[in-house]
Amino acid sequence: MQGRPKVFTCNLYYFERMDVSLAIKDVFSESVLLTTAPMTTRIALVTGAARGIGRAIALRLAEDGLDVAVNDLPNTPELDDVVREIESKGRRSLAVPADVSLEAGVEKIIQQVVQNLGSLDIVSPSDG
Numbered sequence: 001m002q003g004r005p006k007v008f009t010c011n012l013y014y015f016e017r018m019d020v021s022l023a024i025k026d027v028f029s030e031s032v033l034l035t036t037a038p039m040t041t042r043i044a045l046v047t048g049a050a051r052g053i054g055r056a057i058a059l060r061l062a063e064d065g066l067d068v069a070v071n072d073l074p075n076t077p078e079l080d081d082v083v084r085e086i087e088s089k090g091r092r093s094l095a096v097p098a099d100v101s102l103e104a105g106v107e108k109i110i111q112q113v114v115q116n117l118g119s120l121d122i123v124s125p126s127d128g
Helices: 052-063 078-088 103-117
Strands: 006-012 026-032 043-047 067-070 093-095 122-125
Touching: 043 052, 043 103, 052 067, 052 078, 052 122, 067 078, 067 103, 078 093, 093 103
Parallel strands: 043 067, 043 122, 067 093
Antiparallel strands: 006 026
């Protein structure tokens, strides 16, 4: 299989803030790319996406062809601006405001992303 590109996939099932007991459960798998056909669109979730590094990550993922769900605390008006910027790049986006320091908030986010965008492939925790 030498010379063939590899595809790495990561599924993050849930996450909590690092100041709480770190609970990131991830499963990595490696598989060989067997076709040159385009892959299905990946779905990313970026927390802390209303401003700063989180916003920059969300916009970069959209530029790279991913659909992006964005999260920040409730009542963060900049979150809707990020959604509009992502959609202007031709990608789907969804604002999912919630407090990721609460397990119920994380479960709500993941459920909304999967229900509205179809799956969840990448999680980028960028909340402060």
